[in-house]
Amino acid sequence: MEKKILDKTIEQWIKERPIISDMIAYKPVFWVNDDLKDQEAVTYDNLELAWKDVLEAEERWIRFAPLISRLFPETEKQNGVIESALVELSNMKDAIRNRYKGTVEGRMFLKCDNDLPVAGSIKARGGIYEVLKHAEHLALSHNLLNKEQDYSILAETEFKQFFSRYSLAVGSTGNLGLSIGIMGAALGFKVTVHMSADAKQWKKDLLRSKGVTVVEYESDYSKAVEEGRRLALQDPMCHFVDDEHSKDLFLGYSAAAIRLKRQLAEKNIKVDKQNPLFVYLPCGVGGAPGGICFGLKQLFKEDVHCFFVEPTHSPCMLLGLATGENDHVSVQDFGIDNITEGDGLAVGRASGFVGKVMENLLSGIYTIEDNDLYKLLALLKDTENIEIEPSAAASLMGPMALIKEKAGVAYIRSRKLEQYMNAATHIAWATGGSFVPVDMKEDFYEKGKRLLRE
Ligand SMILES: *Cc1c(COP(=O)(O)O)cnc(C)c1O
Numbered sequence: 001m002e003k004k005i006l007d008k009t010i011e012q013w014i015k016e017r018p019i020i021s022d023m024i025a026y027k028p029v030f031w032v033n034d035d036l037k038d039q040e041a042v043t044y045d046n047l048e049l050a051w052k053d054v055l056e057a058e059e060r061w062i063r064f065a066p067l068i069s070r071l072f073p074e075t076e077k078q079n080g081v082i083e084s085a086l087v088e089l090s091n092m093k094d095a096i097r098n099r100y101k102g103t104v105e106g107r108m109f110l111k112c113d114n115d116l117p118v119a120g121s122i123k124a125r126g127g128i129y130e131v132l133k134h135a136e137h138l139a140l141s142h143n144l145l146n147k148e149q150d151y152s153i154l155a156e157t158e159f160k161q162f163f164s165r166y167s168l169a170v171g172s173t174g175n176l177g178l179s180i181g182i183m184g185a186a187l188g189f190k191v192t193v194h195m196s197a198d199a200k201q202w203k204k205d206l207l208r209s210k211g212v213t214v215v216e217y218e219s220d221y222s223k224a225v226e227e228g229r230r231l232a233l234q235d236p237m238c239h240f241v242d243d244e245h246s247k248d249l250f251l252g253y254s255a256a257a258i259r260l261k262r263q264l265a266e267k268n269i270k271v272d273k274q275n276p277l278f279v280y281l282p283c284g285v286g287g288a289p290g291g292i293c294f295g296l297k298q299l300f301k302e303d304v305h306c307f308f309v310e311p312t313h314s315p316c317m318l319l320g321l322a323t324g325e326n327d328h329v330s331v332q333d334f335g336i337d338n339i340t341e342g343d344g345l346a347v348g349r350a351s352g353f354v355g356k357v358m359e360n361l362l363s364g365i366y367t368i369e370d371n372d373l374y375k376l377l378a379l380l381k382d383t384e385n386i387e388i389e390p391s392a393a394a395s396l397m398g399p400m401a402l403i404k405e406k407a408g409v410a411y412i413r414s415r416k417l418e419q420y421m422n423a424a425t426h427i428a429w430a431t432g433g434s435f436v437p438v439d440m441k442e443d444f445y446e447k448g449k450r451l452l453r454e
Helices: 010-016 019-024 051-071 073-078 090-100 123-141 151-155 157-163 175-187 201-209 221-233 247-254 256-266 287-303 316-323 352-358 370-384 390-404 406-414 418-423 438-453
Strands: 030-032 086-088 107-112 167-172 190-195 213-216 238-241 277-282 304-311 364-368 425-430
Touching: 010 019, 019 316, 030 316, 030 406, 051 073, 051 123, 051 151, 051 247, 051 256, 051 287, 086 256, 090 107, 090 370, 090 390, 123 151, 123 157, 123 167, 123 175, 123 238, 123 247, 123 287, 151 157, 157 175, 167 175, 167 221, 175 190, 175 201, 190 201, 190 221, 201 213, 221 238, 247 256, 247 287, 247 352, 256 287, 277 287, 277 390, 287 304, 287 352, 304 316, 304 390, 316 352, 316 364, 364 370, 364 390, 364 406, 370 390, 370 438, 390 406, 390 425, 406 418
Parallel strands: 107 425, 167 190, 167 238, 190 213, 277 304, 277 425, 304 364
Antiparallel strands: 030 364, 086 107
């Protein structure tokens, strides 16, 4: 009998959703979401999610800033706020135009989460937030703290001893583990990170040097998460950070929207109908790009257009949204191998929770080949002297993909945006890089240069 995926053969799926054919052939695609709705038509009631949750997350970040500043002196100059710069890419924009033959109108920026302190990746937003929220909950519920206090006292020995009675666990391809491990260990928690096979050795070494227990799996991300979850549930003193379901992670990321709005205002960059904002976000399981997209849509409504990007070998969110089956399908079901060098992006099944929230918010998704990640990374280093990791480079293709792919052009037309594209702002979200060891950074760059010469 022929293999079926949710009662349909692959041929039937392709007939219904022709884009799947190119996805199976690992061809880069550009998908536009027909279910995108105007903000006022979208409700999140059944998902128990609202704008006030984003505000609450930002308030919590503010309460914890004095503690972060004390624990991580590198954040002192930002008063304990974990935030990254928004940098204009003038030279890179020209380099992309020459390389990929197309004219990107408007201005292009890089959101430098590759430089985020403490964790060196976008995970500093979600992962650290969830650890802080849990720590706050424990301290408040034991009457050791009140919300008006200066939270820097949480760095004192008595609190470390208190937190050491509790443990944290997480399943991760690497970067989430780093953020939970570094923050958790700094507070005194016992932390266990369940790492998938693709996790890099240097991340395991770094975590172990902080006293974190690293459990290694020979399987992929989903399996590491599943096993971590199972073990954590057996221990009542253990909090499991669930990358596939956690609303706290999602909200930690979402606060980035408030910060970005402020940064845009500081640069006198308008966002309205005549000045559209395009944001390109690399997507793994979906929490980071999803949380940020959620926050941005609340703030800018129809004037912001969020696109996710996934590797051609791991297009899990695209598959979930394009089939309408969300987390009921995995890329492996369709014979797609989930093997990519984009750290954090090797995810075969998207978060069902995030997929649901994105249904009416996301403008679209494009996919990218691993080779282009290296090329873009090298171009960025040559033109702007900024170093990022391969997964982060995926976002840089956004403005070009949008204007070169038929579906992208159709998206712009259908929203009557052609006349405003010269006043557009494009933001490529650089999701990680600064913690990558120097010799690996050099290898990435050399590989990119080699590919650019071919
Ligand atoms: C985790 C990660 C992403 C994607 O975040 P998800 O929440 O998994 O979608 C993108 N880039 C990097 C570098 C990451 O570590």
